Amino acid sequence: MINSNSVFNEMITVNDKFKKVYQTLKNIDAVEVATTPKELVWQCDKVKMFHYVRETPATCKIPVLVSFALMNRHDVLDLQPDRSLMKKLLDEGLDIYIMDWGYPTRADRYLTIEDYILGYMNDAVDFIRAKHKVPKINKMGICQSGLFSMVYASIFPEKLQSLVTYVAPFDFTDTNCNMLYKWSKYIDVDTMVDTQGIIRADVMNSAFGMLKPSMDIAKYFGVMDMMEDQDKLINFLRMEKWKNDCPDLSGEMYRKYIKDFFRDNKLIKGTFELDGKVVNLKNMTVPYLNVYATEDNIIPNKSTIAIMDHLTGSKDKQLYAFPGGHIGVFVGAKSQKELAPKVAQWVSERS
Amino acid sequence: MDSNNSNFFQQWFDNQMEWSKKMFNNNETKEGQPKSNSDDWINKWQDWTNSDFSSWTNLMKGNPYHSLMDQHPLSHMGDLSSKMKEGMNQWGTFTKQYFDAMNIQDQDWYKQFQNMTSAESFKGMGSLKESFGKFFELWSPMIKSIQNNTFSMEHFARMFDAEKFKSFIDSSFKFLPDEAKKLMDQMSQSFFQGMKQMSEMNLNPSNGLNFKIPNMSGSGMPNATHIWDMYNTWRNSMNEQILPLTKLMQGNASVEKAKIWSDIIDMSVEHNLKSTQMQMMTYKASAQAMERVAKHVAEKVQKGEQVESMVGLYQYYLMSGDTVFTELFESDEYSKIMTEVSSLKQRIKAAVDIEMEKTFFVNMPVATRTEMDEVYKTIYELKKTVRNLERALSEKNTPPNNEIKKEEKQIQVEVKSPITTSEIKKPQAGKSNSKAPSKRKK
Numbered sequence: 001m002i003n004s005n006s007v008f009n010e011m012i013t014v015n016d017k018f019k020k021v022y023q024t025l026k027n028i029d030a031v032e033v034a035t036t037p038k039e040l041v042w043q044c045d046k047v048k049m050f051h052y053v054r055e056t057p058a059t060c061k062i063p064v065l066v067s068f069a070l071m072n073r074h075d076v077l078d079l080q081p082d083r084s085l086m087k088k089l090l091d092e093g094l095d096i097y098i099m100d101w102g103y104p105t106r107a108d109r110y111l112t113i114e115d116y117i118l119g120y121m122n123d124a125v126d127f128i129r130a131k132h133k134v135p136k137i138n139k140m141g142i143c144q145s146g147l148f149s150m151v152y153a154s155i156f157p158e159k160l161q162s163l164v165t166y167v168a169p170f171d172f173t174d175t176n177c178n179m180l181y182k183w184s185k186y187i188d189v190d191t192m193v194d195t196q197g198i199i200r201a202d203v204m205n206s207a208f209g210m211l212k213p214s215m216d217i218a219k220y221f222g223v224m225d226m227m228e229d230q231d232k233l234i235n236f237l238r239m240e241k242w243k244n245d246c247p248d249l250s251g252e253m254y255r256k257y258i259k260d261f262f263r264d265n266k267l268i269k270g271t272f273e274l275d276g277k278v279v280n281l282k283n284m285t286v287p288y289l290n291v292y293a294t295e296d297n298i299i300p301n302k303s304t305i306a307i308m309d310h311l312t313g314s315k316d317k318q319l320y321a322f323p324g325g326h327i328g329v330f331v332g333a334k335s336q337k338e339l340a341p342k343v344a345q346w347v348s349e350r351s
Numbered sequence: 352m353d354s355n356n357s358n359f360f361q362q363w364f365d366n367q368m369e370w371s372k373k374m375f376n377n378n379e380t381k382e383g384q385p386k387s388n389s390d391d392w393i394n395k396w397q398d399w400t401n402s403d404f405s406s407w408t409n410l411m412k413g414n415p416y417h418s419l420m421d422q423h424p425l426s427h428m429g430d431l432s433s434k435m436k437e438g439m440n441q442w443g444t445f446t447k448q449y450f451d452a453m454n455i456q457d458q459d460w461y462k463q464f465q466n467m468t469s470a471e472s473f474k475g476m477g478s479l480k481e482s483f484g485k486f487f488e489l490w491s492p493m494i495k496s497i498q499n500n501t502f503s504m505e506h507f508a509r510m511f512d513a514e515k516f517k518s519f520i521d522s523s524f525k526f527l528p529d530e531a532k533k534l535m536d537q538m539s540q541s542f543f544q545g546m547k548q549m550s551e552m553n554l555n556p557s558n559g560l561n562f563k564i565p566n567m568s569g570s571g572m573p574n575a576t577h578i579w580d581m582y583n584t585w586r587n588s589m590n591e592q593i594l595p596l597t598k599l600m601q602g603n604a605s606v607e608k609a610k611i612w613s614d615i616i617d618m619s620v621e622h623n624l625k626s627t628q629m630q631m632m633t634y635k636a637s638a639q640a641m642e643r644v645a646k647h648v649a650e651k652v653q654k655g656e657q658v659e660s661m662v663g664l665y666q667y668y669l670m671s672g673d674t675v676f677t678e679l680f681e682s683d684e685y686s687k688i689m690t691e692v693s694s695l696k697q698r699i700k701a702a703v704d705i706e707m708e709k710t711f712f713v714n715m716p717v718a719t720r721t722e723m724d725e726v727y728k729t730i731y732e733l734k735k736t737v738r739n740l741e742r743a744l745s746e747k748n749t750p751p752n753n754e755i756k757k758e759e760k761q762i763q764v765e766v767k768s769p770i771t772t773s774e775i776k777k778p779q780a781g782k783s784n785s786k787a788p789s790k791r792k793k
Contacts, residue, residue, distance in 0.1 A: 007661050010662060011487065011661075014662065015480075021473065022463075025469040025473050026463050026464055027465075028464075028466065031469070106720075107727045107730070109727060111731070126745075183689075183690065186686045186687050186689075188694035191694045191697050192694075192697060195701035197724065210676075210677075211677070213672060213673060213677070213680075214669035214670070214673050217475075217482060219475075220472075220475055236472075237468050240468050
């Protein structure tokens, strides 16, 4: 029962744990993420592409190009050796390239969605096609990059063997279904972009933080109890390192992203234009696997699933419901056991 | 002066007086007060500044925004250059004090860690400790009643310390502490006022003011909307009085600058008020979350169940807070005001940055942010042109069906070096680049 003594003892315990945390954290040398070996094979401006080094030849002959959202680093796909989606897909026989969007600065404020999709993404695809002497490659896009990959596939279906998207937002019809979607109605994106040039990472992070306000404090209770388990602590720090390592966003890209997708829902309505040409989802004829997370609190399921009804050109399309959260798709244990083998098999069968 | 010229000036003067009479006679006062006698408007103005306005400012002294209105240059036109100097000195002093205060204690602890991730995590734990400590402070008066099974919602309401609660919420949401916020407000306002006064050299201070600010009824702090309405009434009245006079003056750079700084001040006041409204909404939501904790404890006590730990209560508060805060953040009202505050902040910063560029960097050999943006735009367009040409060339050389010829050699690693600023050709002496940034605007 709570009383003065018990409360006093509790405070002492908390203080002692805090001191121990200090001693333990002080002695940790380095926190490394994305340790699966890869080599730089292509670069344009600040955007790079890496090729994962395989120890054995790939069983799937058609290479895969993976691209992650621009607002976070792709390192979460390879956060730790036993929870690495990339490593698991490599083990399943895929030959993987991954795009690194870099860290935009104010000098990159004028980069548009066209530059990212028709420029960097298209050039990277062409590079792999030329290097492997293949007309088509497999494409994987995560979250925002899943949306961009869908747009790309609708413009260049002849360059893609298959498309897999993970937890990607497509339909923004219902702006009340989610806090972020609702805020997009009110954001003065023109003022943000015109005054700042780039959208700072801490602005995006604080918005994501408001989805669950206690998260940034409550997580440390768990940390205090994991001082004895170094592995657990290092894993926690790896996630923290990824969360703190967020790039800024190019202003013009962000302006069109918010206005054309979130606010006007142009892709679903069939009025989205890239470089003056309408992007028609009916032209997406590529085999398609749409992975969504059932407990996703960042991208509502209905926003991800809704695209299926609009892909009338693709004869081979499939939904995959992954039991977990938005990030769990990449780092959860189930991702290793169930999702990665399933995706690898699906891609290989169509290669 | 001959009679024609005298008549001309007399006519001009009579026209001005006639116009002034119309201006003041059209200005309705409120609450049944008699209309001003336009012939003694100077006396009226002096009476108002000596009595009515003073009583209003005294009343407003309990309000943190009083200093903003009281310091408006059109209320206190004095020695502009000394005010400017005072403002700049204050700015420097406040800046130093603020950063000294914010950098206490934490300066060397980062160096104890091998990597920044560990350091940041430790800092996060420090926030947890601080927050939990404040929660504990709030609840410690109630421990006895929980122990004695006498705790109830009434007891909670009686023992609840609003000031400690505010401090707890401020630390949770990283709101600036009140003193620091006041300091920041004073710094900003002194600076804005100083810049505006520097620009207002040509404004005639002897303007007639013949209006009555509605009396504030009751005591205590008025709500934000009321303050904003009052400020708007006052400002609009002043504008109506002054605008016809400003039309008599030739527009010049100083008048324009004064207008710009006046707009910045307006935005700053609006930002402060809306930011406070937003903060109030957060406090209310936090209070709801705390009430849930109190209800939870009261129910346990009623049922004879034990409340095991303070950490447990704090965790229950965090869980309740998630529900309450997400409801608040998702509401249209909060979404709207949050984006307005954010937009205002950015507009103020951008406007101040531009004015600083024009004022301080106009004669210095330093590239301003505006100029760099022009350079970035030029570089971007050039790169885009080059890439499009490269692609067109590549497509021309590629077979129609996009198949790669077998006899082509494997492409080596292709790394396109980013164009660095050092590669932009510097203009030769006496010449300029065709795409050189535009001349610095004064």
